[in-house]
Amino acid sequence: MKPRAGAVARARAFLAAFRETCNVTRSAHAAGIKPRQHYRWLKLYPKYAAAFERAKPIAAAYLESVVIQRVTKGWLEPIMYQGTVAGHVRRFDHGNAMALLRAHMPEKYKASSEVTGPNGGPIETRMEIVFVRPKPEKAER
Numbered sequence: 001m002k003p004r005a006g007a008v009a010r011a012r013a014f015l016a017a018f019r020e021t022c023n024v025t026r027s028a029h030a031a032g033i034k035p036r037q038h039y040r041w042l043k044l045y046p047k048y049a050a051a052f053e054r055a056k057p058i059a060a061a062y063l064e065s066v067v068i069q070r071v072t073k074g075w076l077e078p079i080m081y082q083g084t085v086a087g088h089v090r091r092f093d094h095g096n097a098m099a100l101l102r103a104h105m106p107e108k109y110k111a112s113s114e115v116t117g118p119n120g121g122p123i124e125t126r127m128e129i130v131f132v133r134p135k136p137e138k139a140e141r
Contacts, residue, residue, distance in 0.1 A: 007041075011048055014038055015055050022059035071097040 017027035
């Protein structure tokens with residue numbers, strides 16, 4: 001099945017917006033379609049699906065750049081006093097900072113730890129299952 005010319009233009013607009021936002025909903029809005037249309041196109045048109053796959057790494061790189069900016073430069077958050085802005089404070093995204101450190105320096109910032117037995121060997125365990133027969137309940141008087 002071949003898409004109509006208007007659909008091709010909207011699909012191109014969607015893919016361009018996706019590369020710049022990494023967000024399906026915002027990209028659909030920018031292209032003048034509903035998000036579910038994008039998912040229909042993925043199923044119906046293999047060329048569109050391939051183009052979307054090519055757009056994903058570009059969109060991910062954009063997203064990473066936004067995260068890095070929030071980690072390194074932060075953002076200004078207003079301080080409110082009696083309903084008006086009294087000043088600003090700079091905030092930083094420490095959670096994503098750790099995620100980036102783990103991604104770029106996993107040997108130093110790995111999230112997991114390994115537990116070993118004596119001399120770095122395996123941990124020996126033993127499991128014991130005991131079946132206990134319940135005592136019969138006494139009849140109430």
